[in-house]
Amino acid sequence: MSNRILKLVRSEELRRSKSDRLIANYIERNMVELPYETARSIATHLRISPMTVGRYLRRLGFDGLDDLKNELRRGHSNPAWQVKGQVDRLQQDIRDGKLIAGLIQEQVDNLGQIYELTTSPEWQQAIDLLVSASEVYVAAYQNVRGIAQYFASQLSYTRPRVQFVDGLNGTYAEVLDGSVEGRVLFLHDVRRFAAKAQPLALEARRAGVKVILLTDEFCLWPKEASDVALIVPGSHGPLWDGAATMTAVMDLLLSNIIVLLGDQVNERVELLTRLQDTFGDFEA
Amino acid sequence: MSNRILKLVRSEELRRSKSDRLIANYIERNMVELPYETARSIATHLRISPMTVGRYLRRLGFDGLDDLKNELRRGHSNPAWQVKGQVDRLQQDIRDGKLIAGLIQEQVDNLGQIYELTTSPEWQQAIDLLVSASEVYVAAYQNVRGIAQYFASQLSYTRPRVQFVDGLNGTYAEVLDGSVEGRVLFLHDVRRFAAKAQPLALEARRAGVKVILLTDEFCLWPKEASDVALIVPGSHGPLWDGAATMTAVMDLLLSNIIVLLGDQVNERVELLTRLQDTFGDFEA
DNA sequence: GCACAAGCGTTATATTAATAACATTTCTGG
């Protein structure tokens, strides 16, 4: 069982030194990619020497990384839990008018409409702003708040100075105090619009902050309150909230930014990943 | 994507000679173990020469087995942006406008796979648990945390006693204290798995809490740590790490629950809406 | 603050993998 490896790696006795913890943590969190790694590649990630990795593995009781891989291989021998997809049956069932299939169809249609959005000038403007901004603030309320947080979290992998703002203190001073040029506010608001959203957007513009608004077709104030409005046509029936569509739009934005920034992103990701590896060992 | 490898290996043009077919078959049937193999090990298995394997791979368009492994790896845990050469190609494609359309197509394919998931027994079990539970706790970490919060927020529209847990105090007492029967923990964890997730799941089960685990196909411990495992395949598509797919799954879960509960949900939604109006965070 | 020990990095070396160049076998059409 690969579980034995996890147990070993987690055992306190074998986490004595700093690099012990680094390596243990790295192994634990990158179990899936381990087969592709070498002692050297792990060492490089963690900015330590391959030798240290080898020594650690030996203390775990393995004769080198290959030996560990062998055990991994046996443990991984039968992944019975893979769900095999067959779109054909999906299409058949949609014709039969089954409920879930219908919902998925709706989702698929929505995703098609996203494509239109990505070809619009607003899309480009949004990308440009997100890339060139000195600071990016992300805001959203109520039920889509979590999704916007996800966006902020992912965006911060691509560029520095990204922050989610919740305005808990009621002032939004961090966004509105005008202390930094070139700020951008990314505001996500849908359906039952939050009362706070429009005022925030207006104030932001007044303070010289560019506003990108990600919303749906029912927003009544996209132009007044934003510099760039991304309006996602979605189905807002009683059953379907369309958050998946919004997430898809965000993923596309991120992909686009990644492509634009290219190697810069790679560097930043490696930096953040190393930080994760470094700080990860305190919580395990 | 690893899908591309399968397509290549199956294409008739590249199955001309006897060893072509041998190797193609071997790769196709041993996809999972491929990361552990070398050109030599494959050759030995098939009683042919390593050279032949190398040549075949080159004709497939790979620069040796390591190159193929790299692509496999990306199919596994793909931050598509980790590979520098690929970024350049992406930049080219996006100028041509091919990329976005292709990405969306891929995403659509993923949604097809979701459908497969909804027909599985695990899906029904998950729905049953979420409906019949006395209390539902939702947990997730790092970048998917926000998404899980969204799920918790939406789920609380369909049924009472839903809570997001962040374990900030380090005990998770609210979930684990055994004070209430029939609790359910909905745990969402993907990609770079959080160190805290598995221990939480194990503890929860020990405390008599049923665990629903929403994860991707690379989770190494779905069975030990959950009563019901919802494994979403291909969630590591070209659009970042596929949060959109996960959100879609959540939306589907919610839809399904709403359908099951019917009028009960309507009542609850009306109640919550009235509360919202009272406290005034929403517009119109 | 000193001496000793444990941990870590560096260099050199053995082992292994992949491939180019050449030799041999197998296949194909007549």
Next chain:
DNA sequence: CCAGAAATGTTATTAATATAACGCTTGTGC
């Protein structure tokens, strides 16, 4: 059966990985 071609195997070379041996750094007990 016999060329010529295609496919495969063999050998030698190159690149890369892992580790042993040694030396430096950091930590620890007195």
